[in-house]
Amino acid sequence: MRRVAVRVDPPYDVTIGAAALDELPTLLGRYRRVVAVTQPRIHELFGTALDGISWIETMGDGESAKSLSTIESLCRAFATGGLLRGDAVVAVGGGVVGDTAGFAASVYHRGIDVVQVPTTLLAQVDSAIGGKTAVNLPEGKNLVGAFHQPVAVISDTATLATLPDAEYRCGLGEVAKYALMPEGTALIDLLRLDLDRVLERDAGVLADLVAVCTEIKAAVVAADPQERAGVRVALNxxxxxxxxxxxxxxxxxxxxxxxxxxxxxxxxxxxxxxxxxxxxxxxxxxxxxxxxxxxxxxxxxxxxxxxxxxxxxxxxxxxxxxxxxxxxxxxxxxxxxxxxxxxxxxxxxxxxxxxx
Ligand SMILES: NC(=O)c1ccc[n+]([C@@H]2O[C@H](COP(=O)([O-])OP(=O)(O)OC[C@H]3O[C@@H](n4cnc5c(N)ncnc54)[C@H](O)[C@@H]3O)[C@@H](O)[C@H]2O)c1
CATH class of the missing domain: 1.20.1090.10 (Dehydroquinate synthase-like - alpha domain)
Known part of the structure; x- marks a missing residue:
């Protein structure tokens, strides 16, 4: 298992590997009540890894589900389920779930803990790290949101096996971006050596790939947690x-x-x-x-x-x-x-x- 620290205040770890989800129960042990937010398909695929979580809320798929009405539904479900200030939300899915559940956690009870469990390549290398959460308005994408750093990120690279090809390619675009950043030399070397295995989604190489990308993102986020110092802009x-x-x-x-x-x-x-x-x-x-x-x-x-x-x-x-x-x-x-x-x-x- 690889661990990358995101050195913000307070710092948190990203745990990366083919069985990273096994660490979830221990991580959540300190909470009284935990709700998982996910999508029906992801629940079908990885629901067994969520045993022990108090209850599960599902949300819709796609950009249209990243909305203020989903935030209202989730927050009302949190209240009905008895979620209190010291409890936690676990976001299990791609960037749509992570951004939406993360934003709900940032406003519910003025902010409760969130654990990000990204299940797409894009979410593992990018959106789950760094605390940017948001939903869309009809007027534009990500217009309502907040910085709300997770308390931990669990990137289980085995979950990427079921990702549709188009979604995998989506993540590879961000991988290319990191490789071409000044900090990307280790990633360029990895791609030079193991490109075929990356394209075949070889489990061992995927853990290395996600870890190297996570290190780059974590360093940028630590240098500019709130996107104010002009450093984080490099990610654009x-x-x-x-x-x-x-x-x-x-x-x-x-x-x-x-x-x-x-x-x-x-x-x-x-x-x-x-x-x-x-x-x-x-x-x-x-x-x-x-x-x-x-x-x-x-x-x-x-x-x-x-x-x-x-x-x-x-x-x-x-x-x-x-x-x-x-x-x-x-x-x-x-x-x-x-x-x-x-x-x-x-x-x-x-x-x-x-x-x-
Ligand atoms: N917060 C940030 O810093 C940040 C950065 C980049 C992108 N984003 C946001 O991320 C979103 C896109 O995220 P995405 O690309 O992960 O898309 P997504 O969350 O829509 O996921 C893509 C599809 O894959 C499915 N899926 C997820 N994991 C799966 C798995 N393991 N196996 C099979 N199917 C699976 C999902 O249900 C969905 O249908 C956008 O809304 C974007 O704005 C946020």
Missing amino acids: FGHTFAHALETSSSRTNDVQRLAHGEAVAIGLIFDVRLAHALERVGIDAVDRVHGVVAGLGLPVAVPGDVGREELLAVMRRDKKAAGGLTFVLPGPDGLTVVDDPPAHALDIAFGSVGVS
């Missing part, structure tokens, strides 16, 4: 373009079918080309990004037509952009924010991912 590498691709209304079916991680992968290509056009990185960096993204079987260009002007308009509406265009780009000082790059550089970046 590839994401400005990815979000635009995911929300542009002119996108074709091919683009709509992209998993979030695939959109991130294309965003990484866009960003490194933009950085190269701005003379922030050499062509070796462009080659490295292409190598990692293509090696993981992720797309390097937008499949089908999507309007460039609309992508630009969506990027300007990005909640982090405050009206201009904001990217997180590699450069001599690592990943830093670049505002309003010139048109000629944007032309090159759009062209590199097949958007003209």
Whole structure:
């Protein structure tokens, strides 16, 4: 079993391995009452590992379930089930469950403990670590939320065996992002040695993969727990373009079918080309990004037509952009924010991912 400490205040451990769920009963032993929040399919798959939990609440699937009405239903169920200030919530599932149950725990009784048990690759390498919780509004994603660090994270890599391929690829997009961050050298080495086993979801390699990604995320979170120091922004590498691709209304079916991680992968290509056009990185960096993204079987260009002007308009509406265009780009000082790059550089970046 591997353990990675997330050094925030108070610190907590992420336990990673093929039988990490076995540690759940001991971890929860100190609580009087514990509710697990999950989804029906996940309960079907891993319900036996939840023996001993006081009771289980299920929620819906997909972004539409990440809503204030789910928060109300969960909090009312917590109250009916007698959950008090010193009790705990266990979020068992992907990022949708983790973000929603985490936010419910952050507001119920003004904040009770939450244990994150991520069961998707994306949640294990990213969303379950770092305390960002949120639900969506019709006006936008993740608009209502809170920072609420978990008391522990249990990443059981055996749970990833049942993940649909598209969901696995989704997580690989974030893996590519970490590999291409300045802290990603150990991950690049792991991918160089064991790429086939990563793609086959070999249990031993998965534990290493999740542990290395967790170390990178934990270090970034510890340096900037509340996203105020400008360090955590590095995690948005590839994401400005990815979000635009995911929300542009002119996108074709091919683009709509992209998993979030695939959109991130294309965003990484866009960003490194933009950085190269701005003379922030050499062509070796462009080659490295292409190598990692293509090696993981992720797309390097937008499949089908999507309007460039609309992508630009969506990027300007990005909640982090405050009206201009904001990217997180590699450069001599690592990943830093670049505002309003010139048109000629944007032309090159759009062209590199097949958007003209
Ligand atoms: N809080 C953060 O820092 C952060 C970071 C990144 C993403 N997110 C959020 O994460 C969400 C996406 O999370 P996701 O990609 O995990 O998607 P998800 O939670 O929707 O899970 C994907 C699907 O896989 C199913 N599933 C989960 N585990 C399974 C398993 N082991 N076997 C079979 N099926 C399984 C789920 O029921 C669901 O249908 C988004 O809402 C995003 O905003 C949050």
